[in-house]
Ligand SMILES: Nc1ncnc2c1ncn2[C@@H]1O[C@H](COP(=O)(O)OP(=O)(O)OP(=O)(O)O)[C@@H](O)[C@H]1O
């Protein structure tokens with residue numbers, strides 16, 4: 001993991017020296033607000049929990065997370081700085097993990113900045129703060145999953161646009177894997193074991209249960225191993241396609 | 244002497260051999276000793292950058308080895324990267340960072356933190372003269388300053404091996420001069436007096452005369468010359484040639500007289516012009532390989548009493564040797580192997 005800390009710091013600072021961070025955070029906050037309070041019927045439901053808030057996270061992430069991940073490696077390739085980075089004494093693992101960790105932390109900052117929603121719900125009623133906490137954990141893990149998939153895609157191309165589109169498509173696949181219409185469609189012809197496996201990759205199902213306040217070790221392991229696998233592939237792609 | 248860089252039959256294929264692949268580097272071998280400044284020359288696309296990318300551990304070689312301070316790049320990439328300072332072609336740097344932040348990052352990655360880092364950065368900044376632009380984002384810098392930031396990054400940690408791909412490309416004449424002085428310094432001093440090895444690629448041949456102690460010329464991925472700059476120049480057909488401008492009496496066949504001297508290979512006509520004293524004839528008298536003809540030429544002129552406006556002995560022309568060596572044996576599309584006869 002040589003170079004992990006300096007790369008993490010550089011990347012994180014990189015978000016804030018350009019408008020990227022501010023634009024992203026503002027859009028994320030505005031959209032969560034709109035979704036939660038307008039579309040989600042936060043007030044009409046008359047329940048003091050954050051279900052409407054969390055329910056929209058997967059769909060927000062679907063577009064916003066690839067927007068963060070697309071530049072991770074594609075930009076380095078395009079500008080040639082990848083040659084500089086990979087000839088500094090950093091290990092591939094350090095570079096891959098450092099970039100990913102910075103992006104994930106940044107997503108975490110954006111997520112943490114939604115705290116007024118939490119304050120609102122506490123002001124209005126007496127929510128189950130434990131469930132809200134696990135909701136945040138689940139949302140953060142899901143963001144990590146999306147980011148890892150996106151980072152992997154970004155490593156394979158010079159073009160940020162391509163990295164964005166492919167990441168959105170892949171993430172959409174991960175979201176829909178457990179969606180009832182999809183599983184119904186699959187179970188028509190695929191063997192049940194395959195349907196279960198595919199459904200098992202669903203971010204939606206796993207996030208749903210965490211957001212309900214149920215932390216299942218298997219869900220945590222799923223996200224952790226998905227992230228690890230993607231980062232491993234990310235490093236392999238870098239090695240294979242350097243120039 | 245101590246070998247700091249050693250290439251052993253380094254080869255690089257882009258794509259698969261025999262299936263439309265490009266053989267960019269074809270069995271390149273050479274050594275660079277401590278204190279040497281090696282000029283790495285070759286026409287566009289010869290494989291200079293590719294070779295450097297393999298030595299610095301960016302690209303894996305298809306076959307062969309690159310050893311830096313005894314470490315094989317493929318085996319100990321981190322150790323090698325620690326000993327090398329590298330300026331990639333085009334001096335890439337993170338566009339939205341300031342040079343200050345960028346150098347800080349490089350220092351940290353290289354383990355230069357705190358006071359050591361500050362000192363290293365201050366020294367590199369001073370040597371590359373970028374004090375004035377430290378707080379300006381790299382993307383707004385001029386090409387020359389960008390390159391200097393890249394240079395600062397490369398020398399930051401006082402590397403034992405310095406590899407630079409076209410370091411003076413885009414610099415103004417003053418900066419070229421400064422960078423050349425810097426390169427010479429870097430080769431001689433070295434941390435703890437251990438000296439360094441410097442490899443630089445360039446298309447500016449005067450640079451070779453100015454800083455290099457050795458020349459390696461490659462063409463189409465192969466080494467075609469490995470020698471000192473003086474030896475390199477002596478391969479020129481202009482080596483030991485004498486360039487003359489004289490005003491002979493009318494009717495004298497100057498060229499024929501010159502050609503009659505032993506050791507003269509040929510005389511090149513450089514044109515004539517009329518002067519108040521008569522018609523001035525300019526020419527270059529070429530010497531046969533290894534012959535010094537200057538004494539004979541001046542003896543002839545003296546004995547004939549010709550008026551000499553200029554007489555200069557040529558050391559050789561680098562670009563001429565460069566052209567000869569890199570275009571020799573090249574398949575000529577028009578006069579290619581007699582396809583019909585074969
Ligand atoms: N990533 C790549 N994929 C395919 N071919 C490549 C790649 N990089 C370089 N080449 C080819 O390898 C050959 C050598 O290129 P290289 O960049 O090493 O040349 P060079 O000597 O540095 O030239 P220049 O003086 O123009 O910088 C060229 O034919 C080039 O097209």
Ligand SMILES: [Mg+2]
Nearest residue numbers: 291292332408
């Ligand atoms: Mg080049």
